Amino acid sequence: MPFIKKKNAGAPTLGIFVPCDPRIDEESRQRAYNIGTMTARVLADRLRLPDGTHPNVFFASHLVDSERTADAAARELKDAGAEALFIVPDTWFFPGKSAMALTAHFPPSTPLACVGGNNAPKPGVVGIAALVGAYAQTGRLCPMVIGTMPETGLTPPFDEKTKDEIVDLAYAVLAVVALRGKRYLSVDTDSMQMETALNHVHASRRFFGLESARESMKIFADMLCKKGGYDPDELKALRDWVLNVKFKGRIFNNTVEIIERRVPVYSSGRIKPPALTAADKKDLDDGLALYLILRDYMRDINAVGGGWTNQLAWGSDRRGTPLTTADIAESLFNSSEDHTGRKTVVPFATENDIQGLLTMLAYCYLSGGHATLFMDFRKVYEPWEIVKNTKELGLNSGAYKAEPWMRQGFIDGNNSGSAALDYAETPYLFKAVEHYFPGSGFSVGFVSPGGIKGLAGRLAYSDVSGLFTMVQDEAESQDLPPALAEKVCHASDYSWPHTFLTYEHIPSSVAKMGVPANHIHMVTHLPRRRWQHFSDYNLILNHRWANTPEFTEGLDRPQPMLWRLNGGETSAKMLLAGRR
Secondary structure (H helix, E strand, O other): OOEOOOOOOOOOEEEEEOEOOOOOOHHHHHHHHHHHHHHHHHHHHHOOOOOOOOOEEEEOOOOEOOHHHHHHHHHHHHHOOOOEEEEOOOOOOOHHHOHHHHHOOOOOOOOEEEEEEOOOOOOHHHHHHHHHHHHHHOOOOOOEEEEOOOOOOOOOOOOHHHHHHHHHHHHHHHHHHHHOOOEEEEEOOOHHHOHHHOOOHHHHHHHHOOEEEEEOOHHHHHHHHHOOOOOHHHHHHHHHHHHHHHOOOOEEOOHHHHHHHOOOHHHHOOOOOOOOOHHHHHHHHHHHHHHHHHHHHHHHOOEEEEEEOOOOOOOOOOOOOOOOOOHHHHHHHHOOEEOOEEOOOOOEEEOOOHHHHHHHHHHHHHOOOOOEEEEEEEEEEOHHHHHHHHHHOOOOHHHHOOOHHHHOOEEEEEOOOOOOHHHOOOOEEEEOOOOOOOOOOEEEEOEOOOOOEEEEEEEEEEOOOOEEEEEEEEEEEOOOOHHHHHHHHHHOOOOOOEEEEEEOOOOHHHHOOOOOOOEEEEEOOOOHHHHHHHHHHOOOEEOOOOOOOOOOOOOOOOOOHHHHOOOOHHHHHHHHHOOO
């Protein structure tokens, strides 16, 4: 059978085949084949890569019920370029003669998954249990989804709940194979030489299949100073979009005055900025040119993400020649729009925080290309401090007792760069404060609107285990009373983006001591179980907060059989890491 949709030569290919009992009647064989076709179409329709394209989905042209048919289907799948395999049974099958005979043709690193219905007649669920159990005993991961569909009929559809479960598993598989062999650009040193932001060259290759393209800042400084590495006409178009469209009437060059006088720019919406000077316009042009320079360089090396050390050598060490901040460039990379219109999100980490970049790359691919928000874990406001602040502002704290930010507290997520414009309702540009960034330039500033829901977390690495661990929770942005929002923004860095986040399951008193680094990240449209499937394939540990249940129906994926047979998720992943 051909590809389910027109083949995209640049996209990963997922392979699907149906194992079957050779003794089964013809009608049951047709039903099994139809279920495989249906599953393939679900994946082809609902999966998206960050650039908006579909992956390739190839369905083997015949049932696999013997060694001979397994070998023939394997040849088809290999010729089609399948990089992961979905096994979709509806009847009993002999694992060693069918599915295992086929997957033996592929490298052991090929991701496997098994999905089917919980059906009594000629049941595939028996085959799923036998197959997944067999793989587990050989040390191979094969997650399963056993869902719901009509037990009779030639074209029985999965119910919507089952489809969602299959899609979440498939997104994890897609992200795994889509990232393999890709590379990210790492420019200069790690984040102010912080150990929580190291460029884990070997670990990134080992667990994600990602390569690190490491480059000095000198080449970019030279291109910026020589006014090369970009198209001058495109710079003009980008400048026009910034000045007259996206940030029109909201570009402030008097940041110090705003800070010192505590001007309520965000909540007022009516404060007129001063006119830009010639020096301001040059600084803005330099920041926009840097975006184009980096973008084109990354395209030349096919990089899917990047990191940049804005502080120290580039923009704030006076022993050299400080250059304009890359803040606006970083924000544009992480956003789904620029002067060209809608564009692919390119995860980009401020301060060359590669651990943060790995988090954002995974979040972006798992969410189908949604923007990822990079932010400082700047300050945690506990309920008692919120009450104190509201009283000082003359607000009635009792009027807000039902609000999540009052009950749980909130985090002020606030960072100079990498803040995606997708999280802003009204974005601003502020000139960099001279003592902090003597190279000058402009940073994006905003206050995120409330009601943005997603996962917020961060990967961390430990030499003790040799593994990455994810620390995260569901979170939602909060709308604070304007006076309180202004007070919080002025307490940190007013001219940088602010997102007030409340974790769903973690009180702020616990959260403030539970994040593994100074930066965290957020993405929307990423169910927790989808992340968990991805973490299983990549042997990433998952921190479990003390007050959260081990398993919640509909939110968590059931533990794979391989984990159950080897002492649980953490134990199994640590054992397997030694074999990778």
